Amino acid sequence: MKYTILMGSPHHKGNTAALLAPFMDENELMGIEQDVIWLYDRDIRPCKGCKACQDAKGSLGCVQDDDFQAIFDSIQTSDVIIFATPIYSWYCTAPMKALMDRLIYAGCKYYGKEKQPSAFFMKQVATIATCGYPTENGAGLWEEGLKRWCEHAEMDYLGIFCRRDRGRPEEFTGEDVETDVRDFAHALYIMVGHSM
Numbered sequence: 682m683k684y685t686i687l688m689g690s691p692h693h694k695g696n697t698a699a700l701l702a703p704f705m706d707e708n709e710l711m712g713i714e715q716d717v718i719w720l721y722d723r724d725i726r727p728c729k730g731c732k733a734c735q736d737a738k739g740s741l742g743c744v745q746d747d748d749f750q751a752i753f754d755s756i757q758t759s760d761v762i763i764f765a766t767p768i769y770s771w772y773c774t775a776p777m778k779a780l781m782d783r784l785i786y787a788g789c790k791y792y793g794k795e796k797q798p799s800a801f802f803m804k805q806v807a808t809i810a811t812c813g814y815p816t817e818n819g820a821g822l823w824e825e826g827l828k829r830w831c832e833h834a835e836m837d838y839l840g841i842f843c844r845r846d847r848g849r850p851e852e853f854t855g856e857d858v859e860t861d862v863r864d865f866a867h868a869l870y871i872m873v874g875h876s877m
């Protein structure tokens with residue numbers, strides 16, 4: 682079983698990273714292969730909406746030359762995609778949004794001369810988020826958007842782990858939160874295993 686973890690926080694030692702560390706550690710203990718991609722360290726340009734990808738066959742067909750192909754290739758060899766992001770303006774951060782736009786168009790060629798199947802059919806998706814507002818208010822729109830993104834691409838949405846940032850960094854590294862994140866990793870493992 683392989684996970685691609687898309688890390689959308691700009692902070693290598695921030696709140697999202699604090700949740701990701703025990704999550705990845707638990708996955709490793711369960712024997713899951715993981716490819717973590719720090720999106721702020723990659724070149725991911727925004728989609729131009731040119732739709733050149735729509736009629737490409739057997740390739741992404743994107744006109745832009747950046748790190749998109751390498752990230753797409755990682756996803757293609759994975760069973761699960763984890764979107765780890767702080768909430769910025771009620772959604773994921775900008776590099777993650779740029780990537781999602783590129784994936785949903787080049788990976789789902791529904792609008793060309795011939796409709797092609799989703800490249801992500803049956804892949805599984807979950808998210809780890811952090812936000813300043815109470816979690817439902819802070820991350821609710823992001824979760825809803827991600828669910829619809831999955832539905833459009835024929836992927837299975839598995840769930841969210843979200844923790845509120847009250848300005849006390851120690852709340853992201855305590856035993857309680859670590860136990861909760863590890864439980865979330867286990868729950869995902871069981872859900873993914875059942876559907877394979």
Ligand SMILES: Cc1cc2nc3c(=O)[nH]c(=O)nc-3n(C[C@H](O)[C@H](O)[C@H](O)COP(=O)(O)O)c2cc1C
Nearest residue numbers: 690695696697767768770771811812813814819846
């Ligand atoms: C530019 C910016 C925008 C933010 N927008 C929101 C928001 O819309 N809703 C929310 O609940 N929190 C918002 N936050 C708070 C962050 O989501 C929160 O502090 C998060 O834990 C930061 O994670 P990090 O340490 O991984 O960067 C925002 C923070 C920043 C810097």
